[in-house]
Amino acid sequence: MSAVHLVLLAPLLGSLALAAVPYRRAAAWSNVAISAVTLALSLSLFVVEPYRGRLLFVDDFNIYLVVLTAFVAFTTSLFSSSYIAHEVETGRLTPNELRFYHAMYQAFVLTLLLALVANNLGLMWVAVEGATLTTALMVGLYRTHEAIEAAWKYFILCGVGIALALFGTILMYLAAQPIMGAGLAAMAWTELLGPVALMDPTILNLAFVFLLIGYGTKVGLAPLHAWLPDAHAEGPTPISAVLSGLLLNVALYAVLRFKMLLATNEGVIAPGPLMISMGLSSLLLGSVMLYRRRDIKRMFAYSSIEHMGIITFAFGMGGAFANFAGLLHMTMHSLTKSAIFFAVGHIAQVKGTQKIADISGLTSSHPALGWGLVLGVVAIAGLPPLGIFMSEFLVLTSTMARQPLLAIPLVFGILLGFGALILRLQSVAFGPPSGRTGPVTASLVPLYAHLVLVLVAGLYLPPPLVAWFQTVARLLG
């Protein structure tokens, strides 16, 4: 049994154990402990020989996403323990729902990690489908009318998306089977990479369109994004944090893997322009929609659409430089957006509302929390010296160098989003405090840990990390 198996085994056993633990405090802390173990095990992947099996594999690309996923899952579990404690005190969650929540949290982490390390198109599809299932159930956890609607929408839209992705997967196999023969090899990433050059380009084209639409639904790319704001707004906030920070990345990872495959076939349509147009439309839609939001969690959900748009755009441009920028932006967005949701979760609990109009003056009533939110929003809006500024700057310079015309909508979208975020931030964070001003019983460690990382990344990227990203960027082609 290698390190990869252990990384998957930890959340699997954790999920089963948490389904059995009824006691609240014990459950929340075991959730943290299991996530910590998963993180430690995922770090060990750097040390051991890269595993390359028939079903699972580790390479330079997925290892960094595995570590990022395990890290954000760990910090979110810390946030979740204080968030959940409050939900239980106020009676929004019953002990049984709590047990379900914790078991599903670990099951969700398991499916994400499995999707990342799967060396098989079919296995990856099953994992992404599992991720849809576990999160849809958690989105509906509060059983309010809004939560039920969000869960229903999520099920139906992502169900169809995932179904189309399966059709694309079947088509990929159909293209591979005449050349590689029947069996597992014809569905393995590592085996497919060479023979793709010989496959029928028409089937591959069809397959890629289905896969882009299918997995693109899960990335939240416009016009397939309709499930995303509801799912983020109505579920428990820790789930919003992992949805934005992790699930969207994993879905994009799937698209990128297929893009890497197709790049080796001469006759196939270039995936770049498709991804660029979907990315730009998500960016513009996300930033326009930011203006009229009344619910704070919905607002940041639209901001996630905007940023996934930028990332997809960068990878659509391709080339070592734009890919590097995309990878950096993916990491920075994960860290920043989850930090924002940590802050928003506590704010909504303190104020008892998610309405932007009812929240104001946070920096004077709750300085630590309020300034955390300010820092997070400043980071996500792309102000220097934070990490997102650097990655957006890199995306922009690579666009300027290659396709100067595309830089116009890109800059326009980014500035539009920037304006909306700063506008809302002013009313929420400054001015006279409104509503309840009770003390916060929140652990701010995960929030500030993420923000410090984003700040450090904006000022100084350690050379080994840069070298790592460069290798992956070359791999992506």
Add this chain to the structure above:
Amino acid sequence: MTLSESTIYDVTHLLNGTVLLLSFALLYQRRLFGVLSAFAMQSLALALAAAWQAFANDAPHLYITASIALFFKTIIIPVSLHRIVINLGIHREVETALGIGATLIVGASLAALTRENLALSLSVVLLGLLMMITRRNAVTQVVGFMSLENGLLLAAVGVRGMPFVVEISAAFAVMVAFIIFIIFGVFFFQIRERFDTLDVSYVERFRGERH
């Protein structure tokens, strides 16, 4: 017993064509129970198609897919949906967003491209999507989703030697079971308390924005 290539091909086409035909049958039903029986028939045809592939291509694992389709989708799902409709007192007429005649015309144009096996299953997928779009009741939407999924499984069993078909059909079965038993059993029961109907346009009346 060995079969000639052409026999295998003909029987496969016959069974796949039956699945497609039943997709149309799903579209013109005016009563909810009619939709459920048409879906059960379609799943039965899928089970036969999967079993035929298992037999003809000597791929015994497909018998598992066939039995999932037979027991789960032909019997358990339609029967439980039937019971849900009765117990919750759901409106028994199909509530359409697009009229039945118009839906059939659109459906015919979606299936017009059909020739080969893969295209047959693609048509089933598209007709399932069409049903989800043009029918408003939550039960019919779920049936549309499952019919779409029948099309996918039809494609998956038809491709020779595809790995993970069993896992995929099991994953879908779990998903559908969750949708039905959780969404309907728990969530929708609560919605009905408020709105007295399962028409999803009531669910969508609330756009998620808090006023």
